[in-house]
Amino acid sequence: MQIASLEIANLRIVEQLCIEPGPGLNFIQGPNGAGKTSVLEAIYLAGRGRTFRHSDAGPLIRKGADATSVIVQFSNENTGALSRLGVRREKSRLTCRLNGKDIKKRSILAETLPLQWMGSQPQLLLGLGPEVRRRFIDLALFHVEPTYLDAMTAFQRALRQRNAALRRGPAAAVRHWHVPFDSAAAVMDRRRAALIESLLPRVRNLLERWSVEFDLAWRYRRGWGNDIALKDLLNRKVDQDLRVGYTSSGPQRAELELIADGASAEKSLSRGQQKLLVLALNLGVMDMITEAKGVAPVLLVDDLAAELDAENRARLIAELEQRHAQIFLTRMEGRALAPNKPSTVFHVEHGHLAVEV
Ligand SMILES: Nc1ncnc2c1ncn2[C@@H]1O[C@H](COP(=O)(O)OP(=O)(O)O)[C@@H](O)[C@H]1O
Ligand SMILES: [Mg+2]
Structure with missing residues (x-):
């Protein structure tokens, strides 16, 4: 699966954020509290219809907003299908639209956009x-x-x-x-x-x-x-x-x-x-x-670097790069997880994309 574009509105700290991810590794980079995990959460919401965070993490919907919405456009390299999936989470309602049609079952989301997720406390x-x-x-x-x-x-x-x-x-x-x-x-x-x-x-x-x-x-x-x-x-x-x-x-x-x-x-x-x-x-x-x-799910990995030594980090990055899969990884800084192949980096600060310096 390849996500070509991701639009997030009002998800936790993120007011509005649009990215066009690349194939292979995509790094979501930024300091503590920047909204890195929230970007993974947005993709997860599209693929599963819910959050991966415990309710202790507070509401998913951004403070002051009525609803969180996520729109993803993605392709299935096996079937060639292009899809546009929109998910809108209001306080007590979830609406999902796939290619303009309402869908009622979360299992259809999961089937359309298969995800594999590893959180920050694996x-x-x-x-x-x-x-x-x-x-x-x-x-x-x-x-x-x-x-x-x-x-x-x-x-x-x-x-x-x-x-x-x-x-x-x-x-x-x-x-x-x-x-x-x-x-x-x-x-x-x-x-x-x-x-x-x-x-x-x-x-x-x-x-x-x-x-x-x-x-x-x-x-x-x-x-x-x-x-x-x-x-x-x-x-x-x-x-x-x-x-x-x-x-x-x-x-x-x-x-x-x-x-x-x-x-x-x-x-x-x-x-x-x-x-x-x-x-x-x-x-x-x-x-x-x-x-x-016949097609790899999108892999989401939150904070891979934590608790691993430099040798293991390098090994795992090489392991991930072997797969023909689109992978989203959060990281604090570039040195912590360095790819060997071309990759895409999105700098996030205070819930916004930061301009690269
Ligand atoms: N409903 C909400 N409205 C606004 N901000 C929120 C909401 N929920 C969490 N936050 C804020 O979002 C930030 C968490 O973002 P997160 O994606 O976990 O950051 P990171 O993974 O970069 O450390 C925290 O600063 C938190 O206070
Ligand atoms: Mg985080």
């Missing part, structure tokens, strides 16, 4: 609970397997309905959902296991190439025992689930454990090593999406 992917890793895998599958969303939607519905039945009873109403729950769960489990079996060896190869000094292993737990059919387990657990009021087994309990040198990666690795691991996970997914779709 270690959270390892340090938070299983849900963030499930979401990471499911999002990768959304892009790699066109039918995965159907299975996930069917599963979410069966889970919601079974949980509602657990709160209301009786047991027969709970059992009613076991067939759709079980069949959607089987699809999810198969796809997740296959994705992980393809992704993690790639991640290990990347880490080897970067000469990291730890050995990566992983364990995927599907959310119910390996030696039991989910349908039987659900039936057996009806009484217990009725007591607690939720469904205690299934793909909603799956976990991807990442292990470095025999212990959990979150505990055994330094912050910098964790960052390398998460970057390798993101690049592995990005490469799988590229192979599946």
Whole structure:
């Protein structure tokens, strides 16, 4: 994917900002608080219909404005399609238009403008609970397997309905959902296991190439025992689930454990090593999406330089440059992340493009 132009209005500190990004690496450069992350957030808003920041970061809409809007024009090198996507975020409403037509589903945004994003605290992917890793895998599958969303939607519905039945009873109403729950769960489990079996060896190869000094292993737990059919387990657990009021087994309990040198990666690795691991996970997914779709997603990386030494920074820049992908990186100053190939730099100050001196 290639974004040819990006127009941002009233997003956090940014009042109005228009850029024409180049192919390859695009650096968004500026001091603290200049609005660098906000530029990535604008692209993310266009591709996902929401922000990546926690609500603690305050409102996305610029103080004093009624709405944030982002317009991106981009092309898909595989299909040749040119698209114009406009997203407008009002306080309690999101409007999206693709080539002049209203679109109602965020999944269409994500399908049209595939993005891979690595935020400024990538270690959270390892340090938070299983849900963030499930979401990471499911999002990768959304892009790699066109039918995965159907299975996930069917599963979410069966889970919601079974949980509602657990709160209301009786047991027969709970059992009613076991067939759709079980069949959607089987699809999810198969796809997740296959994705992980393809992704993690790639991640290990990347880490080897970067000469990291730890050995990566992983364990995927599907959310119910390996030696039991989910349908039987659900039936057996009806009484217990009725007591607690939720469904205690299934793909909603799956976990991807990442292990470095025999212990959990979150505990055994330094912050910098964790960052390398998460970057390798993101690049592995990005490469799988590229192979599946015939076109690389746009990659957004916030503050790559932080917590990495000069050698790793140089290695990673070279790694990114190998891909035929459009990549947006924020950086404080040029020395921190120096490209080897031609790249594009946008200087941002106080939410505006600064004139180069
Ligand atoms: N809703 C808002 N309206 C105006 N300014 C905001 C809003 N939300 C955040 N900001 C300001 O935007 C700046 C954050 O920009 P950010 O993109 O995180 O900067 P950088 O990544 O360059 O450090 C901060 O100065 C913050 O106070
Ligand atoms: Mg920032």
